[in-house]
Amino acid sequence: MVTRACGPRGGRSAGRWLPLAAALLASAAPLGAQAPQPSGIVASSGVVRSLRVIGNERLEPETVLSYTDLAAGQPYDREELDRALKDLFASELFADVRIRDDGDGNLVIEVRENPVINRVIIEGAKRVKEDKIREEIRVAPRQIFTRSKARADVARILELYRRSGRFAAQVEPKIVQLEQNRVDLVFEISEGPKSKIRQINIIGNQRFDDGKLRSEMASRQARPLRIFTSRDTYDPDRLAFDQQKLRQFYLTQGYADFRVVSAIAELTPDRRDFIVTYVVEEGERYRFGEVGLVSQIRDIDAEAFKSLLPMKEGDWYNAKLIEDTIDSITETVGLLGYAFADVRPQFRRDRDDLRMNVTFVINEVPRVYVESVTINGNTITADDVIRREFRLAEGDAFNSLKVKRSRDRIQSLGFFQEKLEVQQKPGSAPDKIALQLDVEERPTGSIQVSAGYSSLEGLILNFAVEQRNFRGRAQNLRFGVNWSQFSRGIDLGFTEPYLFGRNLALGADVFRRDFSSFRFGNDGRRIDTYNQLTTGFQVRTGFPITEYWSASLRYGLTFDNVTVDETLFFTDGQCDPIKAGRFICDALGKYSTSLLGYSIAFDSLDNRLRPTRGQRLVVSQDLAGLGGTVNYLRSRVNYDRYRRLFGTGLVLNLGGEAGHIMSLDSEDIRLTDRFFLGEPRFRGFEIRGVGPRVIRKPLLADGTPSPDPDTWADDSVGGRLYYLARAEVIVPLGATGDELGLRPSVYVDVGSLWRSNPGKLIFCPNIPAEGDLPTIPAGCPTERGTPGFQEFYAGDTAKPRISVGAGVNWNSPFGPFRIDIAKAIKKAEGDRDQLFQFNVGTQF
Numbered sequence: 115m116v117t118r119a120c121g122p123r124g125g126r127s128a129g130r131w132l133p134l135a136a137a138l139l140a141s142a143a144p145l146g147a148q149a150p151q152p153s154g155i156v157a158s159s160g161v162v163r164s165l166r167v168i169g170n171e172r173l174e175p176e177t178v179l180s181y182t183d184l185a186a187g188q189p190y191d192r193e194e195l196d197r198a199l200k201d202l203f204a205s206e207l208f209a210d211v212r213i214r215d216d217g218d219g220n221l222v223i224e225v226r227e228n229p230v231i232n233r234v235i236i237e238g239a240k241r242v243k244e245d246k247i248r249e250e251i252r253v254a255p256r257q258i259f260t261r262s263k264a265r266a267d268v269a270r271i272l273e274l275y276r277r278s279g280r281f282a283a284q285v286e287p288k289i290v291q292l293e294q295n296r297v298d299l300v301f302e303i304s305e306g307p308k309s310k311i312r313q314i315n316i317i318g319n320q321r322f323d324d325g326k327l328r329s330e331m332a333s334r335q336a337r338p339l340r341i342f343t344s345r346d347t348y349d350p351d352r353l354a355f356d357q358q359k360l361r362q363f364y365l366t367q368g369y370a371d372f373r374v375v376s377a378i379a380e381l382t383p384d385r386r387d388f389i390v391t392y393v394v395e396e397g398e399r400y401r402f403g404e405v406g407l408v409s410q411i412r413d414i415d416a417e418a419f420k421s422l423l424p425m426k427e428g429d430w431y432n433a434k435l436i437e438d439t440i441d442s443i444t445e446t447v448g449l450l451g452y453a454f455a456d457v458r459p460q461f462r463r464d465r466d467d468l469r470m471n472v473t474f475v476i477n478e479v480p481r482v483y484v485e486s487v488t489i490n491g492n493t494i495t496a497d498d499v500i501r502r503e504f505r506l507a508e509g510d511a512f513n514s515l516k517v518k519r520s521r522d523r524i525q526s527l528g529f530f531q532e533k534l535e536v537q538q539k540p541g542s543a544p545d546k547i548a549l550q551l552d553v554e555e556r557p558t559g560s561i562q563v564s565a566g567y568s569s570l571e572g573l574i575l576n577f578a579v580e581q582r583n584f585r586g587r588a589q590n591l592r593f594g595v596n597w598s599q600f601s602r603g604i605d606l607g608f609t610e611p612y613l614f615g616r617n618l619a620l621g622a623d624v625f626r627r628d629f630s631s632f633r634f635g636n637d638g639r640r641i642d643t644y645n646q647l648t649t650g651f652q653v654r655t656g657f658p659i660t661e662y663w664s665a666s667l668r669y670g671l672t673f674d675n676v677t678v679d680e681t682l683f684f685t686d687g688q689c690d691p692i693k694a695g696r697f698i699c700d701a702l703g704k705y706s707t708s709l710l711g712y713s714i715a716f717d718s719l720d721n722r723l724r725p726t727r728g729q730r731l732v733v734s735q736d737l738a739g740l741g742g743t744v745n746y747l748r749s750r751v752n753y754d755r756y757r758r759l760f761g762t763g764l765v766l767n768l769g770g771e772a773g774h775i776m777s778l779d780s781e782d783i784r785l786t787d788r789f790f791l792g793e794p795r796f797r798g799f800e801i802r803g804v805g806p807r808v809i810r811k812p813l814l815a816d817g818t819p820s821p822d823p824d825t826w827a828d829d830s831v832g833g834r835l836y837y838l839a840r841a842e843v844i845v846p847l848g849a850t851g852d853e854l855g856l857r858p859s860v861y862v863d864v865g866s867l868w869r870s871n872p873g874k875l876i877f878c879p880n881i882p883a884e885g886d887l888p889t890i891p892a893g894c895p896t897e898r899g900t901p902g903f904q905e906f907y908a909g910d911t912a913k914p915r916i917s918v919g920a921g922v923n924w925n926s927p928f929g930p931f932r933i934d935i936a937k938a939i940k941k942a943e944g945d946r947d948q949l950f951q952f953n954v955g956t957q958f
Contacts, residue, residue: 159191163219169226171295173207178225181205190221206260229259229289232296238303242278250274251301259289259297271301279347282306282385309348310336312387318375318394321367330363331356336387348388353377357392364396365433370463370470371397400431403462403469407443410478413450422446423474431470443474448514453482453538453547482512484549485541491553495529496586500551502612503527505661512547519661524551526722529558529583558583588612590621603627619656619666625649643683643829644698646786647675650707659714666713671742674705676786685893692893695808695905696873697831701785707744711736719756724857726765729755745778746787763846770839782871788832791867793951796838798863798917798936802830803946805867806910813880813902828944831872835912838865858922863936864914875905908944916940917947 162184167175182198184190195213202211202225210226234253236244251267253259268285275283283306290298314335316324328335333356336346345352357374364372375393382389402425409416422442425435440457447455456477463470484506489497503523505516521536531554539548559581578594590609596602609621627648650672658664678684678694685692689699712735719728732752739745754769777783792803809828811819820826842861878894880902881887890896919936931952938947 160189160215160219162186162188162190162221165221165223167223167225169224171227172230173225173227178202178223181207182223184221190219206262207258227258227295229291229295229297231255231257231259231299232292233298235298235300236303237300238305241280241305241308242274247271247274247301247303253299259299264299268301271303275303275305277349279308279310279349280306281309281348281381281388307386309381309385310346310387311348311390312336312382313389315389315391316394317391319396321369321396321399327360327363330359332359333390348379348390350379353379353390360392360394362434365431366435368399368401368430368432369397370400370431370433371395373397398465398468400463400468400470402427402429402431403464403467403471404473405471406473407476408473409476411447411452411476413481414447414476416476419443419446419476425472436472439474443476445514447476448512448517451481451483451511451513452479453512453514454479454540480545482541482545482547484508484510484512485543485546486548488548488550489553490550492555494555494558494586495553495583495588499527499583499586499588500524500553502617504549506549517549522720522728524553525720527583527588528556528723529553529588530555532724600630601628617658619654621654622651623654624651642679643694644676644678644701644785647677649673662716662718664715664717666715668709668711668713670707670709670711672707672709674707674786676701676703676705678702690893691873692876692878692895695829696876697785697808697829697871700782700873705744705784706742707738708740708742709736709738710740719754725754725756725767726758727756729753739778744784744787745781746775746783747778748775748787749773759843765844765846767840767842767844769842770837772837773835775834783834785832788834788870789836789867790830790832791836791838791865792830792946793948794932794934796863796865796915796917797861797919797921797934797951798938798947798949799915799941800946800948802832803948804865804909804915804941805833805836805945806831806870806872807908807944808872808875809906809908809944810903811906813904815880817880817902819904819906828946831870833867833910834869836865836867838863840864856922856924858920860920861918861936863917863919866912866914866942868910868912870910872907875907877904878902909942911942913942914940915942915945 164186165179165184167178170178181201181204183201184194184198199211199213202208202223207228208225209228212224214222214224216222231253233255234248234251236247239247250270250273252270253263253267257263264287268287271285272283275281284304286302286304288300288302290300292298311333312335314324314328314331314333316327319327332345333349333352334345354377357377360374361372373395375395377390377392379388379390381387405423405425405427407416407420407423409419423439425432425439436459440459443457444455447457456479458475458477460473460475461470462473486508487501487504487506489500492500504520505523506513506520517536517538521534524530525532525534534551534553537550537552539550540546541548559579575597576595578592578596580590580592580594582588582590584591588611590607590611592607593605595604603626605623605625605627607621607623609619611619613620625648627646629646629648631643631646650670652668652670654666654668656664656666678689678698683690683694683698689702691699714733716729716731719725719730730753732750734750736748737746738748750771750773752769752771754767756765756767758764759766773789775783775787775789789805790802791805792799793801796804807828807830809826811826814820840861840863842859844857844859847856847858876891876894878891879888881890881895881898881900883899887896894902915938917936917938919934921932921934921936924931924933933952935950937949938945941947
């Protein structure tokens, strides 16, 4: 072997690089070529008298001899020596081996050992991370270098690049010769561009055009505008998946004989793109013929189960409907205790009439009982916290609905990974089943220190500490402080979900909140009106009534102090209705509210944090008047329903809420106890932008109110009745979107707020600078040249307001983020709409 000496890797010139094959074979043969091997034998036959090994550096002579069958005293011939030579080469420890006879059977085995790898270096890897490449290669430092290992690693690297869509990638292995028979192995990578799908051709389709069939595939043709997708990158696995997608589509359209004859991907001559061609055979379109159901289980009446068959004779054949029917029957049979229900469709194809006759057969299986319930992976959460959410226990008859309900309840705890599943495994006997739950715990504690900006409240500072699984007992402990331009508060809360080991929740909250209301002035600026300081506590308890129904009771005591800036709104030591408005003056003072309330709830959501199916209904009432100075009855109802759309990841949410508050004495409902509606609950409108309001319009010189809305000042006065409904479609972004916490949606909001008493509306005339004075109502300004104003009452109507929009929730590292673009397409007089809304660093 002839090589040129190379110095250390640092500072070497290009002339010092040696192609790997040349370094090993002393020729220009490429790595993949078969190198000729010399016979290496200079001997004929005889008896071995002695064996000597020369040329070895690291290996002991005994180690070298161990790879041969030669031994002293043993006869040998050329065939025996040839076999020994092949065994030594097969060990891949030697670059060259020769065997010669020095006379009278004294054999000499001359070897040249393969070098030892000093370092493995990867150059040129940019699109595929170097760590990922190192996971694929098998050669490593301090290993014996062999050409076959390097060639195998080249193939692995190329396969890795092919899986990432880079079929034009090239890998050239090179070595740098070092002293002491060591080498640096370098993989020089030329990545090349991603191989795109230039064209998708479909041959043989007559019922559906190419565009329709391409839309059913996961792959897409490369086009200039498709810069944010990887679906136009060639992927052999996706090619096989697309064949299944085509078959599924045709089978749902009635083409039971459809098949993909061939699927060929051809690399273009420039090795940059692929042209994919599918040859299909559609066949005839079938309708459903006779549809029946047969049960081999005595306890199951086939006639009673026929209502589960959605297809009718004469409908177009649909294979997806067959699968859904099997799932429906299996789940229903599982409710009766048959865990491993065997439901199989039997097909009888009538090719003459193009009818597909189907009979669903429920094969006999034993009734199954739960043998064990095993929970794995919970290192923080106590075992009994999870077990108490199971609707099945050891010894119970199996019920598939209860298994699903158990999974939903455990998922709703929010302590574990998404898409949690309860595995069903055979037990120790045919009539026994083992339930196994493997959980992966997620962090349940959070410390949030955030600063942000809200279109509602301006600058926001927030500090919150919460542990939703305190001590691993599912207890909730939280403490929070928030500050913004218009609100600030502090609260502390604790909830024990299972008091004394019973299914009874008990919690308590203490809080202090300071809220500043505002109005928009004539110049569009926000002007503080009244300030409400609230201090109080609440004790609450909850308990289940049935599996889906629950009830809760609560008692709270709060103390409110409502004030205004006396320098702005007081005259002669009293609140001036001319300056503040009668509705604000009526709300001033100190109040105490002793409130007793209850809630009745129905909840069948699969996940309370991120639901995709199920519904939730909450009816609640609060009675204020058991002591204190405030008396009212407040009633509310909230409803949400979730379901997946068209078998996709889209989630439809239909929801609504309504409320009513009535006074229990002669006093009107205070301004601070009324309902208000707007951002963020009613998107497309400003905060408190919907419902009754008092609008103060300045008078022009001729005494008429100004028609320019920019000169008006208004105050929302709330209402005693409201409703709000929404239809929202949540759009999934796949695993990447889930990991980033992104949830975009489109929606329609409909609602209204009405029935309020604004108090006496005020009219103050213009006071001329000179001349006769008009009649001036009591309390109005009397100074010469003072402009007047007139108040109007608007927005007190039950007619619906409607908005449409799109938004996205982002659970960002610095706090929850919500952005909405919503357009109010129907509003009432006085409503204040808002197109763009966002919140950062606060809950919404």
